[in-house]
Amino acid sequence: MDAILLQVLNGLDKGSAYALIALGLTLIFGTLGVVNFAHGALFMIGAFCAVTLQKILNISTISLDPTKTDFLGDPLKIKTPLVETWFGEIAGQAIIDWTVPLAVLFSIPIMLVIGYVMERGLIRHFYKRPHADQILVTFGLAIVAGELVKANFGATEIQVPAPDLLAGVTDLGVYLGFDVGRVAYPTWRITFFCFSLAVIGSIFAFLQFTTFGMVVRAGMADRETVGLLGINIDRKFTIMFGIAAAVAGVAGVMYTPIKPPSYELGMQFLVISFVVVVVGGMGSLAGAVLAGFMLGILESFASMNEVKSFFEMLYLPSIDQIIIYLVAIIVLLVRPRGLLGKAGVMED
Amino acid sequence: MGIFEVKNVSKRFGGLQALDNVNLSIEEGTIHAIIGPNGAGKSTLLNCFVGKLMPDTGTVEFMGKSLLGKKPHQINQMGVSRVFQTPEIFSDLSVFENVLIPCFAKRDGSFELNAFGSVKGQKDMIEKAEQMLIDVDMIDKRNDMASAMSRGDKRRLEMAMCLAQDPKLLLLDEPTAGMARADTNNTIDLLKEIQEARGITMAIIEHDMHVVFSLAEKITVLAQGTPIVEDVPENIKGHPKVQEAYLGTAN
Amino acid sequence: MSKIEFTRRGIIKTSAAVGAGIAMPTLLTSPAAAYTNEPKGKTVTLGFNVPQTGAYADEGADELRAYELAVEHLNGGGDGGMMNTFSSKELKGNGILGKKVEFVTGDTQTKSDAARASAKSMIEKDNAVMITGGSSSGVAIAVQGLCQEAGVIFMAGLTHSNDTTGKDKKANGFRHFFNGYMSGAALAPVLLEMYGPDRTAYHLTADYTWGWTQQESIQQATEAIGWKTAKNVLTPLATTDFSSYVAPVLNSGADVLVLNHYGGNMINSLTAAVQFGLRAKEVNGKNFEIVVPLYSRLMAKGAGENVKGIFGSTNWHWSLQDEGSKAFVKSFGKKYGFPPSQAAHTVYCQTLLYADAAERAGTFNPCGIAESLEGFKFDGLGNGATEYRAGDHQCFKDVLVVKGKENPTSEFDVLEVVKVTPRAQVEYPVDHAMFAGGELGKCNSGA
């Protein structure tokens, strides 16, 4: 029982990452009609916003310690971060400790600008082009973004730890009547899950309750009519693109303590987030969230030994390797519009 | 007994009864129009004819064979061609190729893996397509890209593509929608010519009364998913039920 | 043209001399070269085939640095590095056999296909007499097979699978790096000493060839010291979030987690394990422990704080205090500003060993070189007394057991050497079961 509960938690956690990326992806598709293969790259860039902030906060003054030597036998260089010099050691260390939450704030304006520039500079020229062209140009962009990050940060993963306060584990099991330590779950992952729910909730609220959101939703439903009403829907969609980029970005920031980012992060999440979108239904926001959580949980369950050996009896070894794709294929064949997709949207 | 028989067709979308017990019979060699106000179920009915929608109840028969459950291409192969509201043509191909394709479809059926024969070697097909273009007076545009043509020419091309298959029944979905008056008149003339020259049975779904009354030999009026009147044009004009359907009830 | 003939060798040369003022070339045949890419001019070309793109690009970059350093030293530049401490004194800083050393580089992309293509072009286009490098076993085995067919020497870079000198060993291929079996044999005594004999291990293993061979080696070695194996779970290579594999460890009753992962996999699985509080856990009254059998400094750096106190093994580490290591760290550090990684060390050694073997053989003929490398005993290259075993072309030397340093003084100072396991302890017979199933075959010179 505790094992299943743990996997549900894992699934929700993975699922919230999938959902956040897929949400932006489907938002862009729904509003602009663009299939954006560079959306994973936006997630990756977000994660590297955290890395960058970590580097900035660790800009140091260097002093020499003559009592110790470095690997060449020269006096050892001692680095003191500037923030510690400015704000005192305790406050400075606290700032560095809270890099990731700070990076969320740091990344939002950056991602909005990146999203805006990307839409105005590239994507908008592809509204009228076939989906294949959109896929290809954004795929190229994803490669370029990855390579630029690699050139600046190297190919190896970089650790950006969670604040000490949130780095340990929380024993969720004791609240549910399990023995101590049976269902201990990392606090940061719980934080990430709550954060994702908050972001998803605010996007829905934003679309549901603001005038801006209503116009966007109307535009998603029928772009031409809304355009006829004299509303500059393009401008609103550009802003939506920025918001989608920002959502992917903050998701990337918050994900760094869970998975240290490398330049390949975008590509690793690209395929899976597309699968999430089509399973949920292209252009369906609720579908993306639902499919994200569903696939996250399925993936977690598939990795359980009991499940694996069950599928082995059915001559399907290593089910965890292929579960996501298998599910995607079955869903697309049985229900082509996806779980919550609207009838007629790219359905044939 | 008509060439095209629709019996008791009903179709429901959720809470909406889109078609309610529709009966229709089209005589061979006539032009039959189906009219009705917006939302009367005209398009739904047409989609049931061509295999795009499956009615909940009823039968649709063409020359004594049921069309239900058949795919669009199968229905076409039985001799039913369709003209769309906005012309559906192969825009990236030349005008000539556009007409050539239905010629092949007529000869080879719905699938033929002829991957090695050259198109240019198929003399009979080429002659047929060229004749078709001469018939619709488009032979001088033979090598133009279809996408580069005017709306009227696209309609004419689409018509030619349908005629190249020698259909027994031609379904026209608002063939003059969005056209200027002059183009509309041209289209009317074209359809009349075709009817006279080839005697093809036609079913026209239309909203424009001018078109309907210039062409149709019989008219069915559809309102709220059900046919309310079926008669010759003279009797439809001024029919109280029709007025009621279009203008709403007086009381 | 009629004089061009095909033989069973890869490449024959037919040369044509152009008479002065004569437009038509006169074709003459020259005696065929004695072996593939026999260097005829004043230079000899080596092919450095390393991952420059993909997840191991950083390791590849470090390898390339070491290669450039080695070439510089061979040609008499720099301070000579380990050439001064190497027990064989054949290398004089005048290139190899008097020929200046040149090199070409290629990108393996850590894909066996791309690596073979890159090596092939070095052989066919750039006339490389030796190919070296690589940062994964799949690539090493694939390129080794190619070199065998083409008739050039392959000096393997970073490859840890038992298969490289086991079932896939080749007469033209040589491995300086250690392997999975050695990791197990070196680690087990230290683990016994640190954690006692009464332990239950839970293995997470990357689901591909290298993971399987390493897991097998470690399981065997730890079971020999009395440990039990609770479970071995295979993880898909593309896993980025290991939480669903780590979570079941919590309540499995195991008290040691062995991560048979490398590169990004290892960084991600270790991060997840630490997040789940495994290290703070107590099971069966003992502290829960994590073991990472194969360490590299670059990976350890990627895992950051999480590696502190975690045991593993490594081929070489810059903090070693023997003369060879010191000389190498000095000349590498001076040139690049940071200490070399084990990958850099291994490829530097391989280049020197090749050059030395050529000097001793007096030829670049792969068969001559293979003969002088087989059974070659040497010292002064940082790993103590070492032997290239003739039977399988595997180097036998001391293996380092390391652990993540608790109080690093710099960003390079992430590992500390706990024990230098003597060579005798990690040796195994050529026909050991884990290495069985292949044969060296005969050396191929391409003639």
Add this chain to the structure above:
Amino acid sequence: MLKLDKKDAVTFLFVVAITLLAPFIMNPFPTESGLAQFNAGYPDLMQRFVIFGIFAIGYNILFGLTGYLSFGHAAFLGMGSYAAVWMFKLLTMNVIPALILSIIVAGLFSLLIGFISLRRSGIYFSILTLAFAEMSFRLAYSVLTPLTNGETGLQITLKDPRVLDAINTTGHQPVTSLFGLEMRNTATLDIAGWAFQFNVGYYVSAVFMLIAFYISMRIFRSPFGLMLRAIKTNQTRLNYTGLNSRPYTLAAFVISGMYAGLAGGLLASMDPLAGAERMQWTASGEVVLMTILGGAGTLLGPVLGAGFIKYFENIFSKINDNILHSWFSFMPESLETFFTTIIHPFVGKGWHLTLGLMFMLIVTFLPGGLVDGGTRIWNRIRKNKKSSSSAASSTEPVE
């Protein structure tokens, strides 16, 4: 000629000539010159040009003609390779049975995967093929290791049975051959500093490429090809014209799958190793790029695109800083450093960056690919000539 009309016959003869003379054309620089770096006339790369040419020609039938963007065709290439290597292991080192089996295996798998994927079109089709490709890669990389030898790749060994071949006692790996003519055999012609290499494997692959090209040409000009183009432009009209698009798309899918299988088999015949990486969806992305770069839907485009990409992959990735410095060494040091720094990020380990940029530029500015670009330039030149000659003639009377 060969049932081709005149224009096509000229194109075909042009391709034949280029292919046969490739060892000369690809080797424009003398061996000792600094520019020898840019020579591509060595067997491995020339083989890759034609083999990936085959792959792209086949892919073009699906993507260029029919408009279906598949991310799964690399999987068929991989299956072709595995099938071929198994033939080398079990039956004989002769390439013919291996190639036949690789075409059959790829054909069968593409029939199966195509049958399922083609139930959808557009982006859904792309995602379905992507899912299949990723599944195949993962299965080959780990789950099916007994069949594929996993990460290492499937190789031939001394111990393989090879029932049709004589027992091998040499201690050397046997090599692939065409009835005794070994694929690796190369004759080198040295003329005044140039070294031209003529490789058996290259010419065998080239012959297959020419056959593949010829077949694709016939398909382009056939009624079947016309239907495929019709599917690309308007599938609805096609269905309402009485044509069933499913068997057409499936046939195109299977044909392109078989082309991929042939390419995979040839790759294995040139170098008997089959690695799982060649099945990854990003490898399919590469063939998409080849097709787009050269010109999707054109005859010559894919071959051209394949050549371009393979050239970049093999030549640009080898330009390291040393070489850069040697190029600019004639300049003053500051300028040298400047140029090296500018070019450095795009070559050597940065060639992926160049690839990505190229992808974006081509799709954005030259959606018709190089062939389209070339045609446009050609037309402009002709127009200029015409207008200048007409201008000249109009001025004549004045003189």
